[in-house]
Amino acid sequence: MSNKSIRIHLECKECGKPKFVDVNTFGFLRWQQGMLIQRALPELSTDDRELLISRICPECWTKLFPPDKEEEDDGTWIDPAGGVHTGDDDDPAKMYE
Numbered sequence: 418m419s420n421k422s423i424r425i426h427l428e429c430k431e432c433g434k435p436k437f438v439d440v441n442t443f444g445f446l447r448w449q450q451g452m453l454i455q456r457a458l459p460e461l462s463t464d465d466r467e468l469l470i471s472r473i474c475p476e477c478w479t480k481l482f483p484p485d486k487e488e489e490d491d492g493t494w495i496d497p498a499g500g501v502h503t504g505d506d507d508d509p510a511k512m513y514e
């Protein structure tokens with residue numbers, strides 16, 4: 418039953434503000450040993466995880482990657498001829514068969 422936690426002090430590499438994250442000691446060590454942070458420290462918020470992984474605080478993270486920009490995983494792809502398609506279009510592989 419290891420529920421001890423340690424406080425990790427970090428400095429945001431974007432704004433330089435001192436930040437800290439309280440983490441479970443055991444989970445933190447497991448993460449340091451290579452375990453996925455989502456598994457080693459499942460209780461952390463996404464913000465805290467990003468702070469530990471990339472050393473960017475939530476405020477800077479939002480500035481760098483505004484959440485309203487939906488660029489990821491919307492199924493958009495560009496074919497070799499330069500056409501832009503959405504995920505609803507036919508699979509590109511089929512077009513060239």
Ligand SMILES: [Zn+2]
Pocket residue numbers: 429430431432433434473474475476477478
């Ligand atoms: Zn920052």
